[in-house]
Amino acid sequence: xxxxxxxxxSAERLRYSGITLHDVLxxxxxxxxxxxxxxxxxxxxxxxxxxxxxxxxxxxxxxVVSNSRYSWNGRSTRATARQxxxxxxxxxxxDDFLMFVDDDVILRDGWWRWIEENRVLEDDEVGExxxxxxxxxxxxxxxxxxxxxxxxxxxxxxFRERGGTHxxxxxxxxxxxxxxPPELHVYEDAYIHFWISxxxxxxxxxxxxxxxxxxxxxxxxxxIEEIKESIRLAIKYGxxxxxxxxxxxxxxxxxxxxxxxxTRPILGFxxxxxxxxxxxxxxxxxxxxxxxxxxLKLWAKWQILKASKTLK
Numbered sequence: 001x002x003x004x005x006x007x008x009x010s011a012e013r014l015r016y017s018g019i020t021l022h023d024v025l026x027x028x029x030x031x032x033x034x035x036x037x038x039x040x041x042x043x044x045x046x047x048x049x050x051x052x053x054x055x056x057x058x059x060x061x062x063x064v065v066s067n068s069r070y071s072w073n074g075r076s077t078r079a080t081a082r083q084x085x086x087x088x089x090x091x092x093x094x095d096d097f098l099m100f101v102d103d104d105v106i107l108r109d110g111w112w113r114w115i116e117e118n119r120v121l122e123d124d125e126v127g128e129x130x131x132x133x134x135x136x137x138x139x140x141x142x143x144x145x146x147x148x149x150x151x152x153x154x155x156x157x158x159f160r161e162r163g164g165t166h167x168x169x170x171x172x173x174x175x176x177x178x179x180x181p182p183e184l185h186v187y188e189d190a191y192i193h194f195w196i197s198x199x200x201x202x203x204x205x206x207x208x209x210x211x212x213x214x215x216x217x218x219x220x221x222x223x224i225e226e227i228k229e230s231i232r233l234a235i236k237y238g239x240x241x242x243x244x245x246x247x248x249x250x251x252x253x254x255x256x257x258x259x260x261x262x263t264r265p266i267l268g269f270x271x272x273x274x275x276x277x278x279x280x281x282x283x284x285x286x287x288x289x290x291x292x293x294x295x296l297k298l299w300a301k302w303q304i305l306k307a308s309k310t311l312k
Contacts, residue, residue, distance in 0.1 A: 001169075002089055003028060003099045004037040006081035010103040010215075011048040017104060017213040018136075021051045025059075027107040027210075031099065035062035039084045041076040064088060070182050077185035082165070082192070086175055096172050097121065100165040105133065105210035107167055114208045115169075127174030127201025128193065130159055131167040132209030156205055162239075163193025167210045174201045181237060186230045190239035 011021050036056060042048045049065060056063040068076035069084045082100070089098045101107070111131055115121060120129055132155050135141060141151045158164075165188075174196045180188050197203060 001031060001033040001097050001099060002035050002037060002093050002095050003031060003033045003101055004085040005101055005103055006039045006085060007042060007048050007103050009042045009046045009048060011051050012046060013215045017215045019213050022055060023106060024103060025055045028101055030112045035064060037085050037088050038063060038065045039068060039081040041067050041081060072182040077182060079180045079184040079188040080182045082188050083180045097169050099169045102166045104213050104215040105166050107210050108208050111208045114206055120204050125202045126204050127171045127196045128203045129169040129206055130164055131206035133164060133166040133212040134209050136211050136213050163190045165189040166212060184233060187234055187239050191237060194239050
């Protein structure tokens with residue numbers, strides 16, 4: 001087993017999360033691995049690589065460091081970093097499994113024990129094992145509870161639709177030949193997931209999962225320009241929204257269901273607001289942000305439905 005991290009100023013960003021890189025790395029010790037592939041695209045001032053080197057020296061782990069070998073429009077992306085890690089894995093190691101761990105998650109106790117007890121990796125048809133990314137922040141769970149929706153089922157459904165690399169093991173054979181488009185700064189994880197599933201490999205869900213911490217300074221939701229770009233890429237490469245688009249375009253009934261789904265962001269406004277009121281976090285700024293988020297969700301759904309009309 002080889003573990004890989006892709007990072008960008010992680011040591012500094014995690015200051016806002018309540019955890020440190022040491023916490024993340026310490027949680028990985030339950031996994032029986034010998035080496036870390038670190039693809040780091042941090043600024044020169046970042047201490048991210050230094051933290052990894054000191055930690056690996058203290059825990060007798062080999063560390064292979066690289067920056068992204070590729071770029072898109074002159075910059076590195078999540079896709080270029082992820083592809084670099086996969087390439088280094090194939091070039092330098094003979095291990096059967098590569099595990100990606102995000103820099104803002106803590107593997108919960110028992111993650112690896114669950115894998116062993118269920119003999120997951122002994123099944124030669126398993127190409128991907130993903131642990132549920134349990135939110136530390138309670139807002140999303142609170143909203144789903146108000147809607148009487150199982151948080152666990154929601155997270156699993158999201159993974160089935162979109163993939164994820166929070167704490168994911170990939171079989172070597174399942175990754176052979178993959179070339180992640182470098183422009184996928186968003187959805188590079190979806191691209192890997194669909195590459196593996198379309199090749200017929202099984203995905204397994206580890207319910208122990210990770211605690212997912214918010215990293216970086218607080219910021220608003222994505223802009224219309226960012227959403228437009230993510231939809232374009234998803235449609236272009238047939239991942240996530242691209243799959244939804246194909247579904248809507250397959251029949252009039254499915255398109256009608258798609259139009260009905262436009263009501264969800266509108267209907268969701270009330271339970272989201274009630275959840276913030278209950279947590280005593282609703283103020284004028286929060287109210288305006290809810291309005292903005294729900295508008296953007298509505299706008300994104302409408303764009304996908306419009307695009308579905310162009311498919312035959």
